[in-house]
Amino acid sequence: xxxxxxxxxxxxxxxxxxxxxxxxxxxxxxxxxxxxxxxxxxxxxxxxxxxxxxxxxxxxxxxxxxxxxxxxxxxxxxxxxxxxxxxxxxxxxxxxxxxxxxxxxxxxxxxxxx
Numbered sequence: 159x160x161x162x163x164x165x166x167x168x169x170x171x172x173x174x175x176x177x178x179x180x181x182x183x184x185x186x187x188x189x190x191x192x193x194x195x196x197x198x199x200x201x202x203x204x205x206x207x208x209x210x211x212x213x214x215x216x217x218x219x220x221x222x223x224x225x226x227x228x229x230x231x232x233x234x235x236x237x238x239x240x241x242x243x244x245x246x247x248x249x250x251x252x253x254x255x256x257x258x259x260x261x262x263x264x265x266x267x268x269x270x271x272x
Contacts, residue, residue, distance in 0.1 A: 159202065159261050160203045160206075163195045163196070163202070163232075166195045167192055167197075170188070173185070201224060229261065233256075
């Protein structure tokens with residue numbers, strides 16, 4: 159999941175108004191999406207790698223939870239921008255984004271607790 163968000167975040171850099179206008183978004187929102195995806199990917203990797211180190215335990219848990227929250231926010235926006243007809247359409251035809259949304263929810267609620 160971290161690799162998906164890193165790849166998507168890197169593909170949006172450099173942030174430009176033309177890219178934002180394709181999705182009918184303001185430049186500020188597009189900037190937060192690009193760097194939020196990049197930060198969420200880096201945060202998940204850091205949280206996973208720093209977890210075994212005991213002195214980084216609470217920090218890595220917090221970073222993992224925040225990254226999961228960020229993923230959930232970005233995926234909610236992606237699903238919302240698609241303007242689906244109903245919830246059934248989202249569940250049937252947008253399953254990648256639903257999977258990523260539930261993955262973000264898992265990391266936001268569970269953190270690094272095993």
